[in-house]
């Protein structure tokens with residue numbers, strides 16, 4: 630039986646014990662294809678709350694939004710406070726309940742590098758100062774990482790911290806990126822991966838299977854490309870439709886057909902046979918366990934999904 634390098638196994642090997650990723654969602658963060666600088670409305674499937682379960686409805690009074698040209702950030706004190714509160718709440722819970730003793734701070738919601746440099750530095754410095762934090766994982770897009778930020782992240786690595794940039798790639802097809810309103814092309818992704826790894830920062834690529842008008846062959850081609858460009862980790866998830874998104878409208882109009890569980894699981898089996906043993910497979914499932922989920926219904930329960938996937942993988946000699 631071939632054992633996949635899951636994130637739990639990787640952390641155990643790397644840090645000698647369990648490490649918990651602590652999800653952080655901060656007020657004021659947004660995305661350049663939501664705020665109008667590149668596009669409006671965001672990706673057609675984006676409902677950040679369903680992708681980030683810990684995202685809470687934050688103070689709506691303030692209209693300040695992060696971007697690269699914001700000269701002063703009146704929200705910084707509040708963001709630092711939220712970071713501290715969320716870190717201690719989660720870490721104490723996981724310590725008490727599961728005996729976890731080490732943490733990686735995961736800046737998860739929206740585009741977490743889309744903010745003034747000083748703001749990012751203040752937030753990352755603070756996160757790394759918390760007790761038993763081994764590093765950071767930062768969710769972003771390939772067009773939102775400035776060179777000076779990579780320098781800073783490289784300095785953290787030199788000081789012994791483990792830093793991951795999680796790039797939302799989703800597909801390597803420009804046509805798909807356009808259809809889904811990603812507001813960037815795939816050009817430059819390979820270079821971005823190389824620049825990131827050159828600083829000692831690890832690259833995790835996110836892919837979505839089941840995007841509109843994509844065949845299984847196209848999805849596997851996206852996987853082959855990111856593997857060829859050089860990644861340290863990967864997250865693959867099925868596209869599911871959340872109420873209130875533009876994808877929901879397409880689905881209701883009969884213009885989008887979600888991926889079936891059988892097709893997705895076959896693709897996962899094939900994918901895990903292609904992914905090298907030293908690439909950390911951080912995720913192979915996704916869903917929304919509430920009434921925001923419109924389709925497909927099999928994405929409602931991640932436990933059932935995982936049991937099904939594990940059985941399929943076992944049948945071909947792979948343990949996840």
Ligand code: SF4
Pocket residue numbers: 659660661662663670671672675676677738739740770797811
């Ligand atoms: S890039 Fe991410 S945060 Fe931005 S709109 Fe798309 S899914 Fe949402």
